[in-house]
Amino acid sequence: MANLTSDFIGIKSPNPFWLASAPPTDKKYNVERAFQAGWGGVVWKTLGSEGPPIVNVNGPRYGAVWGADRRLLGLNNIELITDRPLEINLREIKEVKRKWRDRALVISLMVPCDEESWKDILTRIEDTEADGVELNFGCPHGMAERGMGSAVGQVPEYIEMVTRWVKKYSRMPCIVKLTPNVTSILPPAIAAHRGGADAVSLINTIKSITNVDLDNFSPFPMIDGQGSHGGYCGPAVKPIALNMVGEIARHSETRGLPISGIGGVTTWRDAAEFLAMGAGNVQVCTAAMTYGFKIVQEMISGLSQYLDDKGMALSDLVGRAVPNFVEWQDLNLNYVTKARIDQDACIKCGRCFAACEDTSHQAIFMHPGRVFEVNDAECVACNLCVDVCPVEDCITMVELPKGTVDPRTGKVVGDYANWTTHPNNPSARAAE
Amino acid sequence: MTHRQLAPGIVPGRLPAETIACNFADVLAPLDPHEARVAADRCYFCHDAPCITACPTSIDIPLFIRQIATGTPDAAARTIWDQNILGGMCARVCPTETLCEEACVREAAEGKPVEIGRLQRFATDGAMAKGHPYTRAPVTGRKVAVVGAGPAGLACAHRLAMLGHDVVVYDQRPKPGGLNEYGIAAYKATDGFAQAEVDWLLAIGGIDLRLGQALGRDFSLADLRATHDAVFLGIGLPGVNALGIPGEGLAGVHDAVDFIAELRQADLSTLPIGRDVVVIGGGMTAVDAAVQSKLLGAENVTLVYRRGRDRMSASGYEQDHAAQAGVKLVFNAVPLQVLGQGRAEAVEFAYAVDGVPGPETFLLKADQVFKAIGQRLVGVPADVARDGAKLAPQPLPGVWAGGDCTGGGEDLTVTAVAQGRDAAHAIHTALMGA
Numbered sequence: 001m002a003n004l005t006s007d008f009i010g011i012k013s014p015n016p017f018w019l020a021s022a023p024p025t026d027k028k029y030n031v032e033r034a035f036q037a038g039w040g041g042v043v044w045k046t047l048g049s050e051g052p053p054i055v056n057v058n059g060p061r062y063g064a065v066w067g068a069d070r071r072l073l074g075l076n077n078i079e080l081i082t083d084r085p086l087e088i089n090l091r092e093i094k095e096v097k098r099k100w101r102d103r104a105l106v107i108s109l110m111v112p113c114d115e116e117s118w119k120d121i122l123t124r125i126e127d128t129e130a131d132g133v134e135l136n137f138g139c140p141h142g143m144a145e146r147g148m149g150s151a152v153g154q155v156p157e158y159i160e161m162v163t164r165w166v167k168k169y170s171r172m173p174c175i176v177k178l179t180p181n182v183t184s185i186l187p188p189a190i191a192a193h194r195g196g197a198d199a200v201s202l203i204n205t206i207k208s209i210t211n212v213d214l215d216n217f218s219p220f221p222m223i224d225g226q227g228s229h230g231g232y233c234g235p236a237v238k239p240i241a242l243n244m245v246g247e248i249a250r251h252s253e254t255r256g257l258p259i260s261g262i263g264g265v266t267t268w269r270d271a272a273e274f275l276a277m278g279a280g281n282v283q284v285c286t287a288a289m290t291y292g293f294k295i296v297q298e299m300i301s302g303l304s305q306y307l308d309d310k311g312m313a314l315s316d317l318v319g320r321a322v323p324n325f326v327e328w329q330d331l332n333l334n335y336v337t338k339a340r341i342d343q344d345a346c347i348k349c350g351r352c353f354a355a356c357e358d359t360s361h362q363a364i365f366m367h368p369g370r371v372f373e374v375n376d377a378e379c380v381a382c383n384l385c386v387d388v389c390p391v392e393d394c395i396t397m398v399e400l401p402k403g404t405v406d407p408r409t410g411k412v413v414g415d416y417a418n419w420t421t422h423p424n425n426p427s428a429r430a431a432e
Numbered sequence: 433m434t435h436r437q438l439a440p441g442i443v444p445g446r447l448p449a450e451t452i453a454c455n456f457a458d459v460l461a462p463l464d465p466h467e468a469r470v471a472a473d474r475c476y477f478c479h480d481a482p483c484i485t486a487c488p489t490s491i492d493i494p495l496f497i498r499q500i501a502t503g504t505p506d507a508a509a510r511t512i513w514d515q516n517i518l519g520g521m522c523a524r525v526c527p528t529e530t531l532c533e534e535a536c537v538r539e540a541a542e543g544k545p546v547e548i549g550r551l552q553r554f555a556t557d558g559a560m561a562k563g564h565p566y567t568r569a570p571v572t573g574r575k576v577a578v579v580g581a582g583p584a585g586l587a588c589a590h591r592l593a594m595l596g597h598d599v600v601v602y603d604q605r606p607k608p609g610g611l612n613e614y615g616i617a618a619y620k621a622t623d624g625f626a627q628a629e630v631d632w633l634l635a636i637g638g639i640d641l642r643l644g645q646a647l648g649r650d651f652s653l654a655d656l657r658a659t660h661d662a663v664f665l666g667i668g669l670p671g672v673n674a675l676g677i678p679g680e681g682l683a684g685v686h687d688a689v690d691f692i693a694e695l696r697q698a699d700l701s702t703l704p705i706g707r708d709v710v711v712i713g714g715g716m717t718a719v720d721a722a723v724q725s726k727l728l729g730a731e732n733v734t735l736v737y738r739r740g741r742d743r744m745s746a747s748g749y750e751q752d753h754a755a756q757a758g759v760k761l762v763f764n765a766v767p768l769q770v771l772g773q774g775r776a777e778a779v780e781f782a783y784a785v786d787g788v789p790g791p792e793t794f795l796l797k798a799d800q801v802f803k804a805i806g807q808r809l810v811g812v813p814a815d816v817a818r819d820g821a822k823l824a825p826q827p828l829p830g831v832w833a834g835g836d837c838t839g840g841g842e843d844l845t846v847t848a849v850a851q852g853r854d855a856a857h858a859i860h861t862a863l864m865g866a
Contacts, residue, residue, distance in 0.1 A: 070469070347537040347540040348478075350479030350480055350481075353479050366479075366480075
């Protein structure tokens with residue numbers, strides 16, 4: 001078994017799987033169950049300032065998007081930060097940390113955007129013995145309207161300012177949690193970096209309406225016939241999160257800034273992908289809310305086996321895919337592939353044909369007997385047939401060897417060449 | 433085992449009434465909404481789907497399954513009924529394992545097809561309860577006679593009524609439905625479904641049903657041609673093939689179709705059955721007779737077929753169903769004679785090679801023998817056009833035919849529906865012009 005011990009900005013945990021700040025980490029009872037199940041760490045659900053506790057709605061808090069067989073693909077929530085008194089949370093955090101010394105315990109914070117509020121909360125959590133703080137600049141619902149959460153995360157200057165206060169008033173490692181509800185994730189990440197953040201974590205949830213109740217004509221979750229936007233999470237958001245993590249990991253101004261990857265991590269494979277994309281660890285919420293805490297055991301065994309099979313250490317995996325995350329203009333235009341249909345594996349559903357014929361390049365023949373065959377002279381290698389085929393590996397993309405002629409273009413497959421030097425590019429530079 | 437079960441001869445009540453009731457309950461329970469959604473999610477929505485091609489009525493199966501999956505099962509039922517107005521019965525009795533479900537790509541992929549038949553039943557059962565969905569086109573003033581209120585006749589009558597024609601349906605039996613009511617194993621169409629479906633179908637209006645009226649007895653084909661604008665014959669195969677062996681006339685030797693028809697109308701707890709039953713034949717009728725004999729409490733039921741298992745017209749699924757019910761299947765044996773003093777006591781068989789008897793023989797104890805070696809066309813005028821031993825699709829000018837009485841396709845409910853429906857369109861074109 002590979003060693004999964006994780007050291008993320010000095011915070012140690014037996015594995016890189018943390019539970020994100022969210023409903024599953026709201027209190028001692030849940031967090032202890034998570035640790036018993038094997039989670040490496042938790043980010044305690046966001047604490048607010050001292051004062052009257054937060055109020056939540058008393059109708060549905062969650063909406064969902066389902067795939068086949070009601071498999072939950074996306075979850076949307078309108079729950080706010082913790083609605084329990086601050087003192088109780090602080091006491092329980094301390095109790096849990098003392099009992100579970102080997103686990104990471106980070107406290108998520110969200111208070112009004114003034115120096116005193118931050119100074120005060122940081123003082124209050126000082127003696128919990130927690131391992132670090134995570135600044136919640138991400139939640140897009142409820143708190144944002146009060147000038148907190150994503151309202152801060154959408155203004156890089158505020159991120160930098162608050163991060164500086166936190167570093168000024170606390171010795172704890174500081175993770176800045178970013179909202180994806182921005183045009184580009186880079187300015188907020190750069191701001192966090194400038195403010196002295198030890199790491200960023202992303203993504204928080206995405207502003208969303210999961211569905212509309214067609215009898216009551218209200219967004220869902222519906223409260224007394226009305227709905228507001230919530231924060232979207234779960235497997236559906238993973239592609240958005242991976243891109244944002246990768247953008248930060250490769251950018252010159254943020255390269256090397258530790259990243260805690262969040263967004264739809266459901267299996268060990270998702271986690272491995274985040275790590276390869278530059279995350280130092282991952283945080284999970286929706287998968288645990290869907291299946292319970294036990295899923296971490298599959299994540300642990302799966303990631304261990306993968307690392308063993310590859311002969312890699314955990315640290316070898318982190319950022320491994322970042323150098324290959326390039327811009328479109330860097331892609332090799334002389335890399336030519338053609339779809340190949342494995343006739344033995346084909347079950348003759350014809351979805352590749354329908355997709356190609358109706359919506360792509362008319363590059364699949366339908367022969368008598370429902371035999372489907374790719375027409376290389378038309379195939380642009382778009383991969384749609386691969387994507388819609390219900391049989392894994394039945395359709396694959398085969399590379400044309402260098403020197404052969406692409407029957408579609410009539411051109412010989414040549415050496416690497418990209419758009420920057422392409423003759424059709426008005427601003428192409430001559431190859432040097 | 434009770435004393436009653438071991439009683440010799442042909443007696444009622446071999447099993448307690450509640451056991452018989454349980455034995456004849458719905459053979460395949462209906463899907464509940466959750467099960468239907470899970471089953472529907474498995475459909476790949478194939479291009480030019482093989483299941484549609486495999487369906488004699490060409491139901492757009494991927495479309496109706498998608499309609500179920502998206503929460504509109506009534507729309508799914510419309511998709512089914514547009515092609516097959518008896519989609520409810522076909523969902524129950526179609527040998528889907530040799531039709532749509534055999535063609536399903538998930539059968540190729542996993543050996544486990546989408547449960548098309550059960551999904552069809554889910555859609556049609558739900559929508560049937562909400563009444564009849566079709567309306568008639570403006571009345572054309574044309575009148576068409578339909579002979580036979582079986583699947584072919586009903587499908588033809590309904591489509592003709594929909595197209596605006598007035599239809600008179602004649603049937604010699606006291607109830608409509610044909611083999612849906614008098615054939616088919618009872619556990620496939622429980623709770624009076626056949627009659628309920630006919631009532632629902634007739635609700636379109638414009639169909640005058642005349643029961644107890646037999647062709648050749650109460651009216652002639654010439655009468656109908658003289659008094660109607662067109663005639664459709666969906667008369668099935670009323671003649672039963674004989675074994676042609678000594679002892680066939682002994683008491684206790686019956687036609688399987690008569691037994692099945694009687695069973696469908698009977699109080700099963702009082703229906704007599706033999707202790708040792710022998711069924712001769714290899715089709716669905718033979719299987720239905722054998723299985724139901726077993727379910728009524730016969731101790732030993734043997735189905736004997738003259739050729740090998742692979743030649744049986746009953747599907748592998750049906751063969752397994754029979755075996756599971758406790759029916760013993762014997763292949764490659766032909767009957768030589770029925771033995772007995774005044775009533776059947778045993779049947780003598782010879783082992784055979786490809787239906788040809790050899791020298792070796794054996795005896796099977798039998799107080800009841802069911803013959804199920806096929807039916808044939810009888811009772812039609814000599815001057816009609818034929819397709820082999822059956823009727824041609826248009827046997828006479830102004831006369832169309834469909835269902836088991838015609839050649840082409842297998843003798844299945846779903847085939848009869850397709851032929852009846854298509855004949856209705858042919859009649860419509862002939863009456864109204866293209």
